[in-house]
Amino acid sequence: MSFLARHRIILPVVSLTVLLAATFYMQPRAMSYFGLNLLFNLAVPIALATIAQMMIIMVNDIDLSLGAFVSLVACVTATILNDTPALGLLILLALILSYALLGAVIHALEIPAIVVTLGMSFVWGGLALFILPSPGGASPDWLRTLMTVKPPFAPMAVVASVIIALVAHLLIIRSGIGTVLRGVGGNARSVAQAGWPVIRLKALAYGLAGLFGVLAGMALVGLTTSADANIALRYTLLSIAGVILGGGEFIGGKVSPTGAVIGALTLTLAASFLSFLRLSSDWQIGAQGAVLILVLTARLIFRQKGAEA
Amino acid sequence: MTDHESAPIVSLDNAAKHFGPVKALDGVSLVVTPGDCIGLVGHNGAGKSTLVNLINGALAPSSGSVGFSGGTSANEAGVRSVFQELSLCPNLTVAENLRISHTALKGPGWRRHARAEILQSLDTIFPGHGIDPMSEVDTLSIAERQMVEIAIGFAPRGMAARLVILDEPTSSLDAGIADQLLEHIKQFCAKGGAVVFISHMMGEVFEVASRIVVLKDGRIVAERDAADFTRQGLVDAMGHVTAEAADTAGTRQEFGPEVVRTEQGLTARKGEIVGLSGLAGHGQAAALARLYLSRSSAFRPGTSPEVVFVAGDRPRDGVLPLWSILRNISISVLGQGARHGLVDRDAEARIADQWKTRIGIRTDDVTNPILSLSGGNQQKVLFARALASPAPVVIMDDPMRGVDVGTKQDVYAMIRAEAARGRTFLWYSTETEEVCQCDRVFVFRDHEISAELTGADITEEKILEASFVLEEAS
Amino acid sequence: MNILTKPWLWSCVAAALAYALILGLTSGRGAGELAYAALSFGAFAAIVGLGQMLVITLGPGNVDLSIPATMTLAATLALKAMGTDPGTAVLGLGIALAVGFGVGVANYALIYLLRLPPIIATLAASLIYQSLAIWSNRGLRIKPPEGLADFATGRFLGLPNVTWVGLLLAIVVWIALERSVWGRWLLATGQNMRVARLAGVPVELVRASTYISVSVFAALAGYLLASFSGGAALNMGAEYLLMSIAVVVIGGSSIAGGNSNVPGVWGAALFMFLVVSMLNSYGAGAGARNVLTGAIIIGIVIAASTRRART
Amino acid sequence: ESHASATADKRIALSNNYAGNSWRQAMLQTWEEVGEQAVADGMLAAADAYTTAENQATEQAAQIQNMILQGYDAIVLNAASPTALNGAVKEACDAGVTVVSFDGIVTEPCAWRIAVDFAAMGEEQVEYLATRLSDGGNLLEIRGLAGVFVDDEISKGIHEGVAEHDQFEIVGSVHGDWAQDVSQKAVAGILPSLPEITGVVTQGGDGYGAAQAFKAAGRPTPLIVLGNRQDELKWWAEQRDANGYETLSLSIAPGVASLALWVAQQVLAGEEVPKDLTVPFLKITQDTLDDALANTPEGSVANVTYTLDDAKQVIADAK
Ligand SMILES: Nc1ncnc2c1ncn2[C@@H]1O[C@H](COP(=O)(O)OP(=O)(O)OP(=O)(O)O)[C@@H](O)[C@H]1O
Numbered sequence A: 001m002s003f004l005a006r007h008r009i010i011l012p013v014v015s016l017t018v019l020l021a022a023t024f025y026m027q028p029r030a031m032s033y034f035g036l037n038l039l040f041n042l043a044v045p046i047a048l049a050t051i052a053q054m055m056i057i058m059v060n061d062i063d064l065s066l067g068a069f070v071s072l073v074a075c076v077t078a079t080i081l082n083d084t085p086a087l088g089l090l091i092l093l094a095l096i097l098s099y100a101l102l103g104a105v106i107h108a109l110e111i112p113a114i115v116v117t118l119g120m121s122f123v124w125g126g127l128a129l130f131i132l133p134s135p136g137g138a139s140p141d142w143l144r145t146l147m148t149v150k151p152p153f154a155p156m157a158v159v160a161s162v163i164i165a166l167v168a169h170l171l172i173i174r175s176g177i178g179t180v181l182r183g184v185g186g187n188a189r190s191v192a193q194a195g196w197p198v199i200r201l202k203a204l205a206y207g208l209a210g211l212f213g214v215l216a217g218m219a220l221v222g223l224t225t226s227a228d229a230n231i232a233l234r235y236t237l238l239s240i241a242g243v244i245l246g247g248g249e250f251i252g253g254k255v256s257p258t259g260a261v262i263g264a265l266t267l268t269l270a271a272s273f274l275s276f277l278r279l280s281s282d283w284q285i286g287a288q289g290a291v292l293i294l295v296l297t298a299r300l301i302f303r304q305k306g307a308e309a
Numbered sequence B: 001m002t003d004h005e006s007a008p009i010v011s012l013d014n015a016a017k018h019f020g021p022v023k024a025l026d027g028v029s030l031v032v033t034p035g036d037c038i039g040l041v042g043h044n045g046a047g048k049s050t051l052v053n054l055i056n057g058a059l060a061p062s063s064g065s066v067g068f069s070g071g072t073s074a075n076e077a078g079v080r081s082v083f084q085e086l087s088l089c090p091n092l093t094v095a096e097n098l099r100i101s102h103t104a105l106k107g108p109g110w111r112r113h114a115r116a117e118i119l120q121s122l123d124t125i126f127p128g129h130g131i132d133p134m135s136e137v138d139t140l141s142i143a144e145r146q147m148v149e150i151a152i153g154f155a156p157r158g159m160a161a162r163l164v165i166l167d168e169p170t171s172s173l174d175a176g177i178a179d180q181l182l183e184h185i186k187q188f189c190a191k192g193g194a195v196v197f198i199s200h201m202m203g204e205v206f207e208v209a210s211r212i213v214v215l216k217d218g219r220i221v222a223e224r225d226a227a228d229f230t231r232q233g234l235v236d237a238m239g240h241v242t243a244e245a246a247d248t249a250g251t252r253q254e255f256g257p258e259v260v261r262t263e264q265g266l267t268a269r270k271g272e273i274v275g276l277s278g279l280a281g282h283g284q285a286a287a288l289a290r291l292y293l294s295r296s297s298a299f300r301p302g303t304s305p306e307v308v309f310v311a312g313d314r315p316r317d318g319v320l321p322l323w324s325i326l327r328n329i330s331i332s333v334l335g336q337g338a339r340h341g342l343v344d345r346d347a348e349a350r351i352a353d354q355w356k357t358r359i360g361i362r363t364d365d366v367t368n369p370i371l372s373l374s375g376g377n378q379q380k381v382l383f384a385r386a387l388a389s390p391a392p393v394v395i396m397d398d399p400m401r402g403v404d405v406g407t408k409q410d411v412y413a414m415i416r417a418e419a420a421r422g423r424t425f426l427w428y429s430t431e432t433e434e435v436c437q438c439d440r441v442f443v444f445r446d447h448e449i450s451a452e453l454t455g456a457d458i459t460e461e462k463i464l465e466a467s468f469v470l471e472e473a474s
Numbered sequence C: 001m002n003i004l005t006k007p008w009l010w011s012c013v014a015a016a017l018a019y020a021l022i023l024g025l026t027s028g029r030g031a032g033e034l035a036y037a038a039l040s041f042g043a044f045a046a047i048v049g050l051g052q053m054l055v056i057t058l059g060p061g062n063v064d065l066s067i068p069a070t071m072t073l074a075a076t077l078a079l080k081a082m083g084t085d086p087g088t089a090v091l092g093l094g095i096a097l098a099v100g101f102g103v104g105v106a107n108y109a110l111i112y113l114l115r116l117p118p119i120i121a122t123l124a125a126s127l128i129y130q131s132l133a134i135w136s137n138r139g140l141r142i143k144p145p146e147g148l149a150d151f152a153t154g155r156f157l158g159l160p161n162v163t164w165v166g167l168l169l170a171i172v173v174w175i176a177l178e179r180s181v182w183g184r185w186l187l188a189t190g191q192n193m194r195v196a197r198l199a200g201v202p203v204e205l206v207r208a209s210t211y212i213s214v215s216v217f218a219a220l221a222g223y224l225l226a227s228f229s230g231g232a233a234l235n236m237g238a239e240y241l242l243m244s245i246a247v248v249v250i251g252g253s254s255i256a257g258g259n260s261n262v263p264g265v266w267g268a269a270l271f272m273f274l275v276v277s278m279l280n281s282y283g284a285g286a287g288a289r290n291v292l293t294g295a296i297i298i299g300i301v302i303a304a305s306t307r308r309a310r311t
Numbered sequence D: 001e002s003h004a005s006a007t008a009d010k011r012i013a014l015s016n017n018y019a020g021n022s023w024r025q026a027m028l029q030t031w032e033e034v035g036e037q038a039v040a041d042g043m044l045a046a047a048d049a050y051t052t053a054e055n056q057a058t059e060q061a062a063q064i065q066n067m068i069l070q071g072y073d074a075i076v077l078n079a080a081s082p083t084a085l086n087g088a089v090k091e092a093c094d095a096g097v098t099v100v101s102f103d104g105i106v107t108e109p110c111a112w113r114i115a116v117d118f119a120a121m122g123e124e125q126v127e128y129l130a131t132r133l134s135d136g137g138n139l140l141e142i143r144g145l146a147g148v149f150v151d152d153e154i155s156k157g158i159h160e161g162v163a164e165h166d167q168f169e170i171v172g173s174v175h176g177d178w179a180q181d182v183s184q185k186a187v188a189g190i191l192p193s194l195p196e197i198t199g200v201v202t203q204g205g206d207g208y209g210a211a212q213a214f215k216a217a218g219r220p221t222p223l224i225v226l227g228n229r230q231d232e233l234k235w236w237a238e239q240r241d242a243n244g245y246e247t248l249s250l251s252i253a254p255g256v257a258s259l260a261l262w263v264a265q266q267v268l269a270g271e272e273v274p275k276d277l278t279v280p281f282l283k284i285t286q287d288t289l290d291d292a293l294a295n296t297p298e299g300s301v302a303n304v305t306y307t308l309d310d311a312k313q314v315i316a317d318a319k
């Protein structure tokens, strides 16, 4: 077992560092408190969404509805939570519970998650359109304050990313229940044989995904100050890419919360790096794809090293 | 029934389990009391694993009852199972896997406790095991995984284990480690623990069992003290017409030209049966996998394949779980009978039926799902898959895992007959007894060949010597 | 085998139900018209869905997200080459199929050579294809040659020509999956690639051909759609991303095979068109339409799965 | 010309959130042409265009933040959302960057807005129909992309128009996502359940698809209000030549990007510019059809390029 294969976290860290160095070289102004915050603050909701997606991937499922869900949360936050906080909180709580219920249903009926979440993406999107047929709403003040706070030493975006990674790491990697949840992804049958109620574990994993999805939507509104029904649709694919970039795998319960957060930061940074390159507008979209491929190609080194062991 | 101070840990009363028309267990009554060491034997598909699953609660009996004295469930009663198909979480560390089984392990500091507990258990059963409790299970060899699973079975986990059921625990362990396990079982039973030990290796069963229970077609056909059985008597009770032990190798010496030569120095000639031996996990399986992959293409569909593979690690390397028995057998021969790229379905059915009878797959219909077969019968399907193919070189990665005695003799004979017809076999086995049937043996140590034995040199002592020599010297 | 256990049944039932509900509103008026429209538009979804089904059959993590970009790129290049000149339809078709082939090879190369997870590889590559389409024509909408447009919108024996193409492809895919050696190989690879490789299946050949097939199908759909709707647009494939996955899963796909869901893809393709038409006809707003569509999708899947479990 | 030298060292960036249709491509092209000319003339130091992959406010917000870092003096913006970019726009203003939004405008007070009265555009369609179809009748509405501001505004205008002219009734409404093929499909699906349709009100980019759907269903072609796409205009001309078909086409011109460029230049030059400017939408009638068709490239959108003088005129009108 090679060093690199054992420490999957190194790859995301190296990718982010290299990209950051290149960005600083292209745009020295980014190398400041102010610059780092601008580069990374929109990565905070993406990081939260990536953790949410990771919870689902951890139990061998995939969530195609996450982007629509985060959009719905953003719409609720910018309208109901802002106008009548108590009702808003209640609705957000209900959304988390419905995610947990989804997990239980998927397990009980043995239907593929990809199907159910695909259906749910229509449902969440439709509900968001009900709440906010056209863009608008406003961020609750406390949320805006929270997302624009200026902590000493490091900007909010960096501090928040570290906190998210830490909390998720403690929850999933260190805690006992997190270990069991990863076990469900590794071998659900043996977890069941040991006497765990797998249906409840699945509900818990989905519930956690719902929780982080809600946090993502709220953080997003805190940054953008308002919402619309399509605001976070891209998060579905971004979050999947973030999990994989962070060293996670689609099956087998192999995930890394720290890696996922770094993956989300890398994706955000990659887009910025490209705009600093000032490509012709024909190729700007394609270049995003090229960077994504380039960053992931680094995995090859790890794979080959790993395969030898 | 039993004396008063040792109430039965578990008692089955006329318990039966039916899968549709299949009577996997057909009314079994069995009582396990503290200190019992029961050897459970029977042909492939006799119902042994089903019995285990009834006891540990994974399956509910179709009729009859399963009762525990120390609680309402197996878990509460201190009943532990080590399953035939490996059932660890490969993505977790060894210690974390203990956490999965030890549902009560909670609170801060659990990692330290888990680590200590599994290490303690491993040290007790397998002294000198060399397994790091912080390493992830998928980085371990199959033998190491088996050891971890056994260690978890015997670990205290909050309350001492009272009954440990071991379903073919030695099938992927080499002789030395298997001996350590047998030693531990004896001590465990001597201290008042109970064990149900399932194995197709009669030697092991006689060594540990105080009582032997013979299952045949879902019924108990014999239950006596081990001392009351003879080896032949036991095999007879299992109901197998043992093929008369064909006269072993050593007589045939004419082999064809060399057909295999690897960088490592592994060679084989046409018509030869070449054994790979040594301690488990010393690179034999990897050497075979490399050989197979280098001789077959992932891109070119060979009309006449050079090599075929018989897997021992069924879920990982062998079984296509969603398919029927028929499709699992025919996958390696599809290319041959095909016309215009379409499968010849009649020929396919013919081949499957033919192999069902030839190798004795216990099922009434080859269109049944493969997972409805017992472990040993699934293994037979993999044999059929390989032998049905015309490939001249057959690579076998510990293929007798969980195959019953009678079938083993049949397969040995079949292998010898095929070899006589000019096929070459490369055969890795954890059982020295099997390796000794080969024409030539390569012993592996630390991923290298440490000895090449032929003819009369192929003995258990020589193999052990070559497996260990460096460790003793250093 | 009991017909009720066929997983594809439910998408067909749902499609029929939606059809009946629309006709209920018009008391039977426009039945032929509606069926004709459903068969025309369903054909495009069915064609891309058949390709996506093959990819999904390859096992967890396999899905092609570059379908929309492939449709756009193939259609753009084909229509540009034809430039409304009569008699160039075959040239255009050739170009579209070549683009599909090239895209498939590129996707597979990323997956095989760089070991990228297919979801990410096809997603990233699709951005490049999109750029290529923009660069090649800057979004100008060129009309198809008249003969081609007439073919794409025309009918034969009462059915739309595009439906015939879709049905033909469905039969080809059905034979490939149910009867051919390649189909067996595909199903084996989907269950466990390592096992398939050790059983002598040329797994990489299977994966390559599958990724090429889906791209070729997408390119064909793009070519037909552009001819059908009067030109290629940069966003013409956008709705086929979710659609291609939806028709596969609603169609009752399970990767086991031997229980083919090719009819399910067609049923689901018709359903996806009819359900939107039904909700539009009943005057549902965008919000209600989405919620109901999602709920019905989940309902179908649950119905199909519990039926299967009970037997 | 004194202002020209005042902005000779100024750099302007275009932030565009979508490139996936011919309208946006025409917009980018106009920007490129006018921007290059301005740089060549020494009016500006740079006029760069940036595009994000999907129509998403979050990515555009990140893009604006990058532009702040890159030190642009002004950002010209076609926004994915009128409100969701306000956070980023505020940050730009605070960093001393001039922000001019057009087409998709932002509500943040520190930014300039070059707005099109989309509601009026919807209302005008119904008014035109009222002049043509005095008996009124059933209308089919084709909307754009659900949840987007422009869609909501135009639809609101249409419904106001219908409220005023009560001889009309909207009997069906579908979302065509501003794409011909999607509209064609949506219309084909709803047509069988609709009574006779006399008029179709649209949002641009969807009229040709609607016409195709009517033709395929074998229904008489109603009066379809068009949206300035070349294929629509060409179809119109063909219909006119064949049977005297008469209609109206209206949409916002993609060249409004050039107007925004000049407005930004004027702000940078220190001119006093009101925060809210309006541009008229581009209307094509039966009389101007041939001209428009002649000036529009094959497969593109009818366009107008604005000059610095046009911009000054628009500013003066607003004062
Ligand atoms: N899920 C199932 N569905 C149908 N039949 C089953 C199922 N599980 C087991 N059987 C059948 O029950 C019988 C007993 O199987 P079991 O696994 O108990 O055998 P075993 O004695 O453990 O054999 P082996 O030594 O090969 O492991 C077999 O005939 C098997 O085919």
Ligand SMILES: Nc1ncnc2c1ncn2[C@@H]1O[C@H](COP(=O)(O)OP(=O)(O)OP(=O)(O)O)[C@@H](O)[C@H]1O
Pocket (backbone or CB within 6 Å): A174, A175, B107, B108, B109, B110, B111, B112, B113, B134
């Ligand atoms: N054998 C070992 N190999 C590697 N690291 C070890 C080992 N033993 C302890 N550590 C490290 O020592 C530290 C303390 O670990 P330990 O799990 O004992 O703390 P704990 O208080 O039980 O944790 P928790 O609060 O999560 O339950 C951890 O960082 C752990 O990774």
Ligand SMILES: [Mg+2]
Pocket (backbone or CB within 6 Å): B048, B049, B050, B084, B167, B374, B375, B376
């Ligand atoms: Mg068994």
Ligand SMILES: [Mg+2]
Pocket (backbone or CB within 6 Å): B108, B109, B110, B111, B112
């Ligand atoms: Mg600890």
